[in-house]
Amino acid sequence: xxxxEDKKVTRVLFCGPHFPDSYNFTRDYLQPYPFxxxxxxxxxxxxxxxxNYDICxxxxxxxxxxxxxxxxxxxxxxxxxxxLDGVDIDAATKHGIKVARIPSEGNGNxxxxxxxxxxxxxxxxxxxNEMKMSVQSRFxxxxxxxxxLGKTVFILGYGNIGIELAKxxxxxxxxxxxxxxxxPVDSDSSLVDEKGSHEDIYTFxxxxxxxxxxxxxxxxxxxxVDKKFISSMKKGALLVNxxxxxxxxxxxxxxxxxxxxxxxxxxxxxxxxxxxxxxPILKFKNVIMTLMSLELLSIHIGPWPRWSEMLPxxxxxxxxxxxxxxxxxKIVLTRTKPCLRHTFCIVFxxxxxxxxxxxxxxY
Numbered sequence: 001x002x003x004x005e006d007k008k009v010t011r012v013l014f015c016g017p018h019f020p021d022s023y024n025f026t027r028d029y030l031q032p033y034p035f036x037x038x039x040x041x042x043x044x045x046x047x048x049x050x051x052n053y054d055i056c057x058x059x060x061x062x063x064x065x066x067x068x069x070x071x072x073x074x075x076x077x078x079x080x081x082x083x084l085d086g087v088d089i090d091a092a093t094k095h096g097i098k099v100a101r102i103p104s105e106g107n108g109n110x111x112x113x114x115x116x117x118x119x120x121x122x123x124x125x126x127x128x129n130e131m132k133m134s135v136q137s138r139f140x141x142x143x144x145x146x147x148x149l150g151k152t153v154f155i156l157g158y159g160n161i162g163i164e165l166a167k168x169x170x171x172x173x174x175x176x177x178x179x180x181x182x183x184p185v186d187s188d189s190s191l192v193d194e195k196g197s198h199e200d201i202y203t204f205x206x207x208x209x210x211x212x213x214x215x216x217x218x219x220x221x222x223x224x225v226d227k228k229f230i231s232s233m234k235k236g237a238l239l240v241n242x243x244x245x246x247x248x249x250x251x252x253x254x255x256x257x258x259x260x261x262x263x264x265x266x267x268x269x270x271x272x273x274x275x276x277x278x279x280p281i282l283k284f285k286n287v288i289m290t291l292m293s294l295e296l297l298s299i300h301i302g303p304w305p306r307w308s309e310m311l312p313x314x315x316x317x318x319x320x321x322x323x324x325x326x327x328x329x330k331i332v333l334t335r336t337k338p339c340l341r342h343t344f345c346i347v348f349x350x351x352x353x354x355x356x357x358x359x360x361x362x363y
Contacts (some may be wrong), residue, residue: 120266
Protein backbone atom coordinates (compact mmCIF):
# COMPACT_ATOMS: atom_id res chain seq x y z
CA UNK A 1 0.00 0.00 0.00
CA UNK A 2 1.23 3.46 -0.87
CA UNK A 3 1.19 5.80 2.10
CA UNK A 4 2.78 8.95 0.75
CA GLU A 5 0.57 12.00 0.49
CA ASP A 6 -0.78 12.52 -3.02
CA LYS A 7 -3.80 14.76 -3.33
CA LYS A 8 -4.31 13.73 -6.96
CA VAL A 9 -5.13 10.15 -6.00
CA THR A 10 -8.32 9.01 -4.27
CA ARG A 11 -7.46 6.04 -2.08
CA VAL A 12 -9.99 3.29 -1.40
CA LEU A 13 -9.40 0.73 1.35
CA PHE A 14 -10.98 -2.74 1.35
CA CYS A 15 -10.98 -4.26 4.83
CA GLY A 16 -9.85 -7.85 5.20
CA PRO A 17 -9.07 -10.76 2.86
CA HIS A 18 -12.60 -12.18 2.77
CA PHE A 19 -14.90 -11.92 -0.29
CA PRO A 20 -11.89 -11.34 -2.58
CA ASP A 21 -14.04 -10.89 -5.70
CA SER A 22 -15.36 -7.62 -4.27
CA TYR A 23 -11.86 -6.16 -4.47
CA ASN A 24 -10.83 -7.95 -7.67
CA PHE A 25 -13.84 -6.81 -9.71
CA THR A 26 -13.58 -3.27 -8.36
CA ARG A 27 -9.86 -3.13 -9.11
CA ASP A 28 -10.46 -4.36 -12.67
CA TYR A 29 -13.27 -1.87 -13.19
CA LEU A 30 -11.14 1.03 -11.95
CA GLN A 31 -8.18 0.32 -14.23
CA PRO A 32 -9.11 3.13 -16.69
CA TYR A 33 -9.09 5.60 -13.77
CA PRO A 34 -5.51 5.92 -12.48
CA PHE A 35 -6.47 8.65 -10.02
CA UNK A 36 -8.39 6.05 -7.95
CA UNK A 37 -6.25 3.55 -6.05
CA UNK A 38 -7.80 0.50 -4.33
CA UNK A 39 -5.90 -1.46 -1.67
CA UNK A 40 -6.61 -4.36 0.69
CA UNK A 41 -5.54 -4.43 4.34
CA UNK A 42 -5.86 -7.23 6.86
CA UNK A 43 -8.49 -6.52 9.51
CA UNK A 44 -5.84 -6.22 12.23
CA UNK A 45 -3.99 -3.54 10.21
CA UNK A 46 -7.00 -1.36 9.40
CA UNK A 47 -6.76 0.91 12.51
CA UNK A 48 -3.14 1.73 11.63
CA UNK A 49 -3.57 2.45 7.91
CA UNK A 50 -7.10 3.86 7.68
CA UNK A 51 -5.82 7.43 8.12
CA ASN A 52 -4.28 7.22 4.64
CA TYR A 53 -7.57 6.61 2.82
CA ASP A 54 -10.48 8.68 1.53
CA ILE A 55 -13.01 5.88 1.16
CA CYS A 56 -13.31 2.64 3.11
CA UNK A 57 -15.22 -0.46 1.99
CA UNK A 58 -15.93 -1.99 5.39
CA UNK A 59 -16.68 -5.66 4.56
CA UNK A 60 -16.45 -7.62 7.87
CA UNK A 61 -14.57 -4.88 9.74
CA UNK A 62 -16.27 -3.60 12.88
CA UNK A 63 -16.17 0.15 12.38
CA UNK A 64 -16.46 1.26 15.99
CA UNK A 65 -15.82 4.73 17.38
CA UNK A 66 -12.10 4.00 17.93
CA UNK A 67 -11.42 2.95 14.34
CA UNK A 68 -13.52 5.80 12.95
CA UNK A 69 -11.67 8.33 15.12
CA UNK A 70 -8.42 7.30 13.40
CA UNK A 71 -9.87 7.84 9.90
CA UNK A 72 -8.71 11.45 9.73
CA UNK A 73 -9.01 11.76 5.92
CA UNK A 74 -12.10 9.61 5.47
CA UNK A 75 -14.98 10.95 3.37
CA UNK A 76 -17.09 7.81 3.05
CA UNK A 77 -17.60 4.42 4.71
CA UNK A 78 -19.22 2.11 2.19
CA UNK A 79 -20.46 -1.45 2.56
CA UNK A 80 -20.13 -3.72 -0.45
CA UNK A 81 -23.64 -4.99 0.19
CA UNK A 82 -26.76 -4.22 2.20
CA UNK A 83 -25.70 -4.52 5.85
CA LEU A 84 -24.45 -1.62 7.96
CA ASP A 85 -24.79 -3.32 11.35
CA GLY A 86 -21.00 -3.26 11.80
CA VAL A 87 -20.72 0.51 11.40
CA ASP A 88 -21.13 2.97 14.28
CA ILE A 89 -23.18 5.51 12.33
CA ASP A 90 -23.31 7.92 15.29
CA ALA A 91 -19.50 8.02 15.41
CA ALA A 92 -19.29 8.46 11.63
CA THR A 93 -21.77 11.34 11.80
CA LYS A 94 -19.78 12.95 14.62
CA HIS A 95 -16.64 12.88 12.47
CA GLY A 96 -18.42 14.12 9.35
CA ILE A 97 -18.08 10.83 7.49
CA LYS A 98 -20.91 9.69 5.24
CA VAL A 99 -22.09 6.08 5.30
CA ALA A 100 -23.29 4.16 2.26
CA ARG A 101 -24.68 0.78 1.37
CA ILE A 102 -25.88 -0.92 -1.82
CA PRO A 103 -29.57 -1.88 -1.55
CA SER A 104 -30.52 -5.42 -2.58
CA GLU A 105 -33.14 -4.33 -5.11
CA GLY A 106 -32.20 -4.22 -8.77
CA ASN A 107 -28.58 -5.40 -8.60
CA GLY A 108 -29.02 -9.15 -8.29
CA ASN A 109 -28.47 -9.52 -4.56
CA UNK A 110 -32.12 -10.09 -3.64
CA UNK A 111 -32.45 -12.69 -6.38
CA UNK A 112 -29.24 -14.43 -5.32
CA UNK A 113 -30.31 -14.52 -1.65
CA UNK A 114 -33.76 -15.86 -2.51
CA UNK A 115 -32.22 -18.64 -4.59
CA UNK A 116 -29.95 -19.50 -1.68
CA UNK A 117 -33.02 -19.77 0.56
CA UNK A 118 -34.60 -22.19 -1.93
CA UNK A 119 -31.40 -24.24 -1.97
CA UNK A 120 -31.28 -24.44 1.83
CA UNK A 121 -34.96 -25.38 2.08
CA UNK A 122 -34.58 -28.13 -0.52
CA UNK A 123 -31.34 -29.31 1.09
CA UNK A 124 -33.09 -29.74 4.43
CA UNK A 125 -36.24 -31.26 2.94
CA UNK A 126 -34.26 -33.73 0.84
CA UNK A 127 -31.92 -34.43 3.80
CA UNK A 128 -28.76 -33.54 1.94
CA ASN A 129 -26.30 -34.64 4.61
CA GLU A 130 -28.04 -37.98 5.12
CA MET A 131 -28.12 -38.57 1.36
CA LYS A 132 -24.36 -38.13 1.26
CA MET A 133 -23.97 -40.71 4.02
CA SER A 134 -26.26 -43.12 2.16
CA VAL A 135 -24.17 -42.80 -0.98
CA GLN A 136 -20.99 -43.43 0.99
CA SER A 137 -22.59 -46.46 2.70
CA ARG A 138 -24.14 -47.74 -0.57
CA PHE A 139 -27.67 -47.64 0.85
CA UNK A 140 -30.57 -47.32 -1.58
CA UNK A 141 -33.99 -45.73 -0.99
CA UNK A 142 -33.09 -43.72 2.07
CA UNK A 143 -33.47 -41.19 3.48
CA UNK A 144 -37.03 -40.29 2.55
CA UNK A 145 -37.18 -36.60 1.79
CA UNK A 146 -39.94 -34.01 1.61
CA UNK A 147 -41.15 -31.46 -0.93
CA UNK A 148 -41.98 -27.78 -1.02
CA LEU A 149 -45.34 -28.69 -2.52
CA GLY A 150 -48.05 -27.97 0.03
CA LYS A 151 -45.64 -26.51 2.60
CA THR A 152 -46.45 -23.28 4.42
CA VAL A 153 -43.42 -20.99 4.31
CA PHE A 154 -43.25 -18.04 6.70
CA ILE A 155 -41.10 -15.17 5.40
CA LEU A 156 -40.02 -13.24 8.48
CA GLY A 157 -39.30 -9.78 7.07
CA TYR A 158 -40.94 -9.18 3.71
CA GLY A 159 -38.50 -6.82 2.00
CA ASN A 160 -36.78 -7.06 -1.38
CA ILE A 161 -35.40 -10.53 -0.66
CA GLY A 162 -38.75 -11.70 0.69
CA ILE A 163 -40.51 -10.56 -2.48
CA GLU A 164 -38.07 -12.44 -4.71
CA LEU A 165 -38.39 -15.51 -2.51
CA ALA A 166 -42.20 -15.44 -2.70
CA LYS A 167 -41.98 -15.27 -6.51
CA UNK A 168 -39.90 -18.44 -6.54
CA UNK A 169 -41.98 -20.34 -3.99
CA UNK A 170 -45.24 -20.01 -5.89
CA UNK A 171 -44.27 -22.38 -8.75
CA UNK A 172 -43.34 -25.00 -6.13
CA UNK A 173 -46.92 -24.98 -4.86
CA UNK A 174 -46.05 -23.55 -1.45
CA UNK A 175 -48.34 -21.42 0.69
CA UNK A 176 -46.59 -18.14 1.53
CA UNK A 177 -47.28 -16.16 4.69
CA UNK A 178 -45.24 -13.10 5.64
CA UNK A 179 -44.87 -10.36 8.22
CA UNK A 180 -43.76 -6.79 7.71
CA UNK A 181 -43.89 -3.81 10.06
CA UNK A 182 -45.76 -1.72 7.50
CA UNK A 183 -47.37 -2.98 4.30
CA PRO A 184 -47.56 -0.51 1.38
CA VAL A 185 -51.07 0.12 0.12
CA ASP A 186 -50.06 -0.87 -3.42
CA SER A 187 -48.15 -4.05 -2.46
CA ASP A 188 -48.68 -7.07 -4.73
CA SER A 189 -51.09 -9.29 -2.80
CA SER A 190 -50.90 -12.16 -5.29
CA LEU A 191 -47.56 -13.38 -3.93
CA VAL A 192 -48.57 -13.68 -0.27
CA ASP A 193 -51.46 -15.81 0.96
CA GLU A 194 -51.57 -14.22 4.41
CA LYS A 195 -50.06 -10.95 5.61
CA GLY A 196 -49.22 -9.99 9.16
CA SER A 197 -47.42 -7.37 11.21
CA HIS A 198 -44.57 -7.69 13.67
CA GLU A 199 -47.04 -8.54 16.44
CA ASP A 200 -48.08 -11.67 14.51
CA ILE A 201 -44.68 -13.37 14.29
CA TYR A 202 -45.39 -16.04 16.92
CA THR A 203 -48.79 -16.86 15.45
CA PHE A 204 -47.31 -17.14 11.97
CA UNK A 205 -44.41 -19.25 13.28
CA UNK A 206 -46.93 -21.74 14.69
CA UNK A 207 -48.53 -22.13 11.24
CA UNK A 208 -45.35 -22.62 9.23
CA UNK A 209 -43.55 -25.74 8.07
CA UNK A 210 -40.55 -23.57 7.19
CA UNK A 211 -39.50 -20.19 8.59
CA UNK A 212 -37.14 -18.07 6.48
CA UNK A 213 -35.45 -15.16 8.28
CA UNK A 214 -35.04 -12.14 5.97
CA UNK A 215 -34.88 -9.30 8.50
CA UNK A 216 -32.29 -6.56 8.76
CA UNK A 217 -30.20 -6.79 11.92
CA UNK A 218 -30.78 -3.95 14.39
CA UNK A 219 -31.14 -3.43 18.12
CA UNK A 220 -34.82 -4.27 17.77
CA UNK A 221 -34.32 -7.47 15.75
CA UNK A 222 -31.18 -8.90 17.38
CA UNK A 223 -31.85 -12.52 18.48
CA UNK A 224 -35.51 -12.17 17.54
CA VAL A 225 -35.49 -15.89 16.80
CA ASP A 226 -35.06 -16.94 20.42
CA LYS A 227 -36.38 -19.70 22.66
CA LYS A 228 -39.90 -18.23 22.68
CA PHE A 229 -39.99 -17.95 18.89
CA ILE A 230 -38.61 -21.43 18.20
CA SER A 231 -40.94 -22.93 20.83
CA SER A 232 -43.87 -21.39 18.97
CA MET A 233 -42.85 -23.22 15.78
CA LYS A 234 -44.29 -26.63 14.93
CA LYS A 235 -42.29 -29.60 16.14
CA GLY A 236 -40.14 -30.65 13.21
CA ALA A 237 -40.42 -27.33 11.36
CA LEU A 238 -37.37 -26.02 9.51
CA LEU A 239 -35.52 -22.76 10.12
CA VAL A 240 -33.61 -20.99 7.34
CA ASN A 241 -31.54 -17.84 7.89
CA UNK A 242 -30.21 -15.87 4.90
CA UNK A 243 -29.99 -12.50 6.64
CA UNK A 244 -27.65 -12.10 9.63
CA UNK A 245 -26.38 -14.61 12.17
CA UNK A 246 -27.22 -12.28 15.05
CA UNK A 247 -30.94 -12.60 14.33
CA UNK A 248 -30.95 -16.15 15.74
CA UNK A 249 -30.05 -16.93 19.35
CA UNK A 250 -27.36 -19.61 19.17
CA UNK A 251 -28.21 -21.44 22.40
CA UNK A 252 -31.91 -21.60 21.54
CA UNK A 253 -31.17 -23.01 18.10
CA UNK A 254 -28.68 -25.53 19.46
CA UNK A 255 -30.97 -26.76 22.25
CA UNK A 256 -33.94 -27.05 19.87
CA UNK A 257 -31.88 -29.12 17.44
CA UNK A 258 -30.64 -31.32 20.28
CA UNK A 259 -34.16 -31.89 21.64
CA UNK A 260 -35.55 -32.61 18.18
CA UNK A 261 -38.09 -29.79 18.31
CA UNK A 262 -36.37 -28.00 15.43
CA UNK A 263 -36.46 -30.21 12.37
CA UNK A 264 -33.47 -28.60 10.70
CA UNK A 265 -31.39 -25.45 10.36
CA UNK A 266 -30.16 -24.04 7.07
CA UNK A 267 -28.06 -20.91 7.30
CA UNK A 268 -25.97 -18.85 4.91
CA UNK A 269 -24.73 -16.65 7.76
CA UNK A 270 -23.17 -17.36 11.14
CA UNK A 271 -22.84 -15.96 14.64
CA UNK A 272 -19.19 -15.19 13.99
CA UNK A 273 -17.59 -15.04 10.56
CA UNK A 274 -15.54 -16.87 9.47
CA UNK A 275 -17.29 -19.58 11.48
CA UNK A 276 -15.45 -22.28 13.42
CA UNK A 277 -15.80 -25.49 11.35
CA UNK A 278 -15.49 -27.47 14.61
CA UNK A 279 -18.42 -25.74 16.29
CA PRO A 280 -20.71 -28.33 17.93
CA ILE A 281 -23.81 -27.10 16.10
CA LEU A 282 -22.34 -28.57 12.92
CA LYS A 283 -22.46 -32.09 14.37
CA PHE A 284 -26.19 -32.29 13.65
CA LYS A 285 -26.97 -34.04 10.38
CA ASN A 286 -29.94 -31.72 9.85
CA VAL A 287 -27.80 -28.56 9.78
CA ILE A 288 -26.62 -27.06 6.49
CA MET A 289 -24.27 -24.09 6.62
CA THR A 290 -23.11 -22.55 3.36
CA LEU A 291 -20.00 -20.65 4.33
CA MET A 292 -16.91 -20.50 2.15
CA SER A 293 -14.71 -21.80 5.00
CA LEU A 294 -16.67 -25.07 4.89
CA GLU A 295 -16.39 -25.37 1.11
CA LEU A 296 -20.04 -26.36 0.77
CA LEU A 297 -21.25 -23.56 -1.42
CA SER A 298 -20.31 -20.02 -2.22
CA ILE A 299 -21.93 -17.34 -0.10
CA HIS A 300 -25.12 -15.65 -1.20
CA ILE A 301 -23.49 -12.45 -2.47
CA GLY A 302 -23.45 -13.04 -6.20
CA PRO A 303 -23.47 -9.89 -8.38
CA TRP A 304 -19.90 -8.71 -7.71
CA PRO A 305 -19.30 -7.15 -11.15
CA ARG A 306 -22.44 -5.00 -10.98
CA TRP A 307 -21.70 -3.95 -7.40
CA SER A 308 -18.22 -2.91 -8.48
CA GLU A 309 -19.91 -0.46 -10.81
CA MET A 310 -21.13 1.34 -7.68
CA LEU A 311 -17.64 2.80 -7.26
CA PRO A 312 -17.42 4.58 -10.61
CA UNK A 313 -15.49 7.53 -11.95
CA UNK A 314 -18.28 10.06 -11.55
CA UNK A 315 -19.14 9.10 -7.98
CA UNK A 316 -15.54 9.34 -6.83
CA UNK A 317 -14.92 12.55 -8.73
CA UNK A 318 -18.12 14.31 -7.66
CA UNK A 319 -18.06 13.05 -4.09
CA UNK A 320 -14.55 14.30 -3.43
CA UNK A 321 -14.79 17.47 -5.50
CA UNK A 322 -14.76 20.63 -3.35
CA UNK A 323 -17.26 22.13 -5.79
CA UNK A 324 -19.86 19.48 -4.92
CA UNK A 325 -22.44 20.68 -2.43
CA UNK A 326 -22.82 17.43 -0.50
CA UNK A 327 -23.86 18.94 2.80
CA UNK A 328 -27.46 19.70 1.92
CA UNK A 329 -30.16 17.38 3.23
CA LYS A 330 -30.96 15.82 -0.12
CA ILE A 331 -28.89 15.71 -3.28
CA VAL A 332 -29.43 13.64 -6.38
CA LEU A 333 -26.47 13.01 -8.67
CA THR A 334 -27.30 11.26 -11.91
CA ARG A 335 -24.64 10.12 -14.37
CA THR A 336 -24.72 7.81 -17.33
CA LYS A 337 -21.57 6.18 -18.73
CA PRO A 338 -20.77 2.95 -20.56
CA CYS A 339 -19.54 0.26 -18.19
CA LEU A 340 -18.42 -3.20 -19.24
CA ARG A 341 -21.26 -4.25 -21.56
CA HIS A 342 -23.85 -1.99 -19.99
CA THR A 343 -24.96 1.59 -20.00
CA PHE A 344 -25.94 2.39 -16.46
CA CYS A 345 -27.34 5.22 -14.41
CA ILE A 346 -26.40 5.70 -10.78
CA VAL A 347 -28.52 7.82 -8.51
CA PHE A 348 -27.24 8.73 -5.07
CA UNK A 349 -29.63 10.00 -2.45
CA UNK A 350 -28.07 11.82 0.47
CA UNK A 351 -30.73 11.92 3.16
CA UNK A 352 -30.40 13.11 6.72
CA UNK A 353 -32.39 10.83 9.01
CA UNK A 354 -32.55 11.64 12.73
CA UNK A 355 -29.36 13.70 12.39
CA UNK A 356 -27.52 10.77 10.76
CA UNK A 357 -26.29 11.13 7.21
CA UNK A 358 -26.84 8.10 5.00
CA UNK A 359 -26.11 7.45 1.36
CA UNK A 360 -28.44 5.13 -0.52
CA UNK A 361 -27.33 4.11 -4.00
CA UNK A 362 -29.80 2.69 -6.47
CA TYR A 363 -28.73 0.82 -9.60
